[in-house]
Amino acid sequence: MRETTAGRARMIMAPVILGVVVIVLWQLVVVGFAIKPYVLPSPLSIWDQFTRAFGTIWSGTKVTGFNALVGLLLGAVLGILFAVFSALLRVFDELSLPVVLALAVVPIVALAPVLYTMFGAGEETARQLVAALAVFIPVYVNTLRGLRQVRPVHRDLMRAYAASAWQATRTVTLPGATPFLFTGLRIASSLAVISALIAEYFGGPVDGLGRSITSAASxxxxxxxxxxxxxxxxxxxxxxxxxxxxxxxxxxxSPP
Known part of the structure; x- marks a missing residue:
């Protein structure tokens, strides 16, 4: 128990200490070499602005966070459904593969202006759809890979026990696919925020963090x-x- 607690403490403290060291070195380099703010602001000046504009930052965080959350939920649900159908139906898998490959290479910077034209720059729909698209791919790929990890010997064992399709899915397929699903979700969670931010660069209200960044820089x-x-x-x-x-x-x- 003590070893486990000590190991967890090391896992938490190591990145914290590294982060503190990087910030201190960053401050020393900026001050020591008199680097201009337009090249690289100091951490203290950034923190000062963060505390001064916290209300505006919080408002922008709520807007961007809501769009990212909607995109994450929508993209995750669609990705899981497509993965399930692809795992069950070979025809669906073969038909959807070209579509998934095409979606995987769609550039967000080109898609966002098109969606603004379709739904209007003042609506949040375009930003939510951009986030959903970014989420869909990693969730679909990882979930489908997990659903296909069931070994033939396990399937044969379930048939030998005369297990129903749902029992085989619940006891073998889903537990094996769960780690892959959450790997996709962890990747997608960051992509949802990044995509929502990028989508805000191309128009619409200035309430989100993305537009606030460009406005402050301008x-x-x-x-x-x-x-x-x-x-x-x-x-x-x-x-x-x-x-x-x-x-x-x-x-x-999860059930054993």
């Missing part, structure tokens, strides 16, 4: 722009940690 207020970037980083970490907590909960309470 006025040469680079510490403020980095403060909005810090808010985006925190938002991405929150999404990742929530997904990780959901994975821990699901695996801990």
């Amino acid at each position: 006025y040469s207020n680079y510490p403020l722009a980095y403060a909005f970037v810090l808010g985006s980083i925190v938002l991405g970490l929150v999404f990742y940690l929530l997904t990780l907590a959901l994975e821990k909960f699901a695996t801990r309470h």
